[in-house]
Amino acid sequence: MNSRVLQLALYAALLAAWQLVAVLHPSTWLPSPLDIARVFTEKHFLEKLVDAYTLTALRAVTGFTLGLVAGLVIGLGTGLLASPLTGSLEGLASIAASVPSIAWIPLLIAAMGVDSFRLPVAASFLCSFPPILYQVFSALRSIDPEEVAVAQTLGAEGPYLWRTIILPRVFEKIFPAAKIEAVMTWKTVFAAEMIAVPSGLGYLAMIYADLLDVAHVAAIILVLTLSVALIVHALNTLEKKILTKRGLGVEQWGSIYAYTGRGY
Numbered sequence: 001m002n003s004r005v006l007q008l009a010l011y012a013a014l015l016a017a018w019q020l021v022a023v024l025h026p027s028t029w030l031p032s033p034l035d036i037a038r039v040f041t042e043k044h045f046l047e048k049l050v051d052a053y054t055l056t057a058l059r060a061v062t063g064f065t066l067g068l069v070a071g072l073v074i075g076l077g078t079g080l081l082a083s084p085l086t087g088s089l090e091g092l093a094s095i096a097a098s099v100p101s102i103a104w105i106p107l108l109i110a111a112m113g114v115d116s117f118r119l120p121v122a123a124s125f126l127c128s129f130p131p132i133l134y135q136v137f138s139a140l141r142s143i144d145p146e147e148v149a150v151a152q153t154l155g156a157e158g159p160y161l162w163r164t165i166i167l168p169r170v171f172e173k174i175f176p177a178a179k180i181e182a183v184m185t186w187k188t189v190f191a192a193e194m195i196a197v198p199s200g201l202g203y204l205a206m207i208y209a210d211l212l213d214v215a216h217v218a219a220i221i222l223v224l225t226l227s228v229a230l231i232v233h234a235l236n237t238l239e240k241k242i243l244t245k246r247g248l249g250v251e252q253w254g255s256i257y258a259y260t261g262r263g264y
Contacts, residue, residue, distance in 0.1 A: 031215035039219040048204060053223060056189055056200040059117065063124025064185040068178060071129050075136025076170070090137045096130035101188040102195075109196055116199055120192040124185035131177050139173035140166075168243065175239040182231050190224060 015033050022032030039045060078086045104126045108119050143166065193202025201220055208216040 028212065029214055031218060035215045036218050036222065039215050045216065045219075049201075049220070049223065052199065052201045052204040052220075053227075055116075056186070056193065056202070056224075057227070059120040059192075059200065060124055060186045060189045063121040063189070064128045064182055066121070067125045067128030067181065067185070068132055070125075071132030071136055072170075072174070075133045075140070086137065090134060093130045093134040093137070096126070097134050099130075101127040101184055102191050104188075105192050105195055114196050116197050120189045120197055120200070123188050123192050127184050127188045128181040131181055132174065135173050135177040136170060139170040142173065143169050171239075171242055175235065175243070179232050179235050179239075182235060183228050186224065186228050186231075 019032050019034060022030050022035070074089070078089060101123070104123050105119075108122050108126075112118055112122065189200065190202040190205075193200035194206050195202075197203060201224055205217050205220045208220070
């Protein structure tokens with residue numbers, strides 16, 4: 001029996017146990033898996049869920065993409081040019097990366113007010129940009145100067161040197177960080193919507209929470225969880241495609257949180 005079959009068997013056993021407990025000990029605080037599944041047959045709920053999901057996804061993807069691109073461009077630009085700012089930027093990035101994501105939200109509310117787009121996007125940007133920038137600097141430091149020198153001796157210059165030596169080593173460090181930040185940005189946007197933004201999945205979850213409707217809240221959390229899992233799977237696939245053909249290691253998702261120990 002392979003590992004995938006074992007995983008599916010474990011999930012099925014947990015769901016069966018959950019369903020049994022919910023049937024034997026009915027409670028409004030513990031909806032059964034069937035109760036949660038039944039929620040997705042409600043047309044009115046599905047319409048609200050799609051609208052809320054679209055907003056949350058747009059905010060999270062926009063903030064994460066801006067943070068990833070800015071981290072790569074600024075990190076590679078200052079790092080490779082040996083800018084005097086590199087050391088200062090790395091120090092600031094390490095400090096900013098240690099700030100819990102949710103801590104940015106009150107500061108952003110004070111700075112820009114409750115803007116339904118700029119606030120969550122800015123929060124997700126601040127969540128992803130500092131760690132990505134720090135990891136770029138770390139990746140550049142890890143490149144062996146002798147490896148670069150040997151490649152240049154053999155005629156590797158310009159774009160070829162970047163494509164074969166520099167960027168693969170940077171991506172090797174960036175992908176584990178990007179997977180974490182992809183998760184963290186969704187969490188950050190969800191929290192911003194719960195706290196200040198009157199739209200999105202977080203806001204919808206709070207509406208049902210105020211009604212003590214745990215089944216609908218659980219359904220929203222399930223959608224959020226599946227979305228994050230799909231994003232991580234997509235990044236894992238891209239990571240393997242880019243790195244393994246170059247003989248570089250691919251860090252498994254199960255060990256990613258060891259790289260920083262960052263929490264929400």
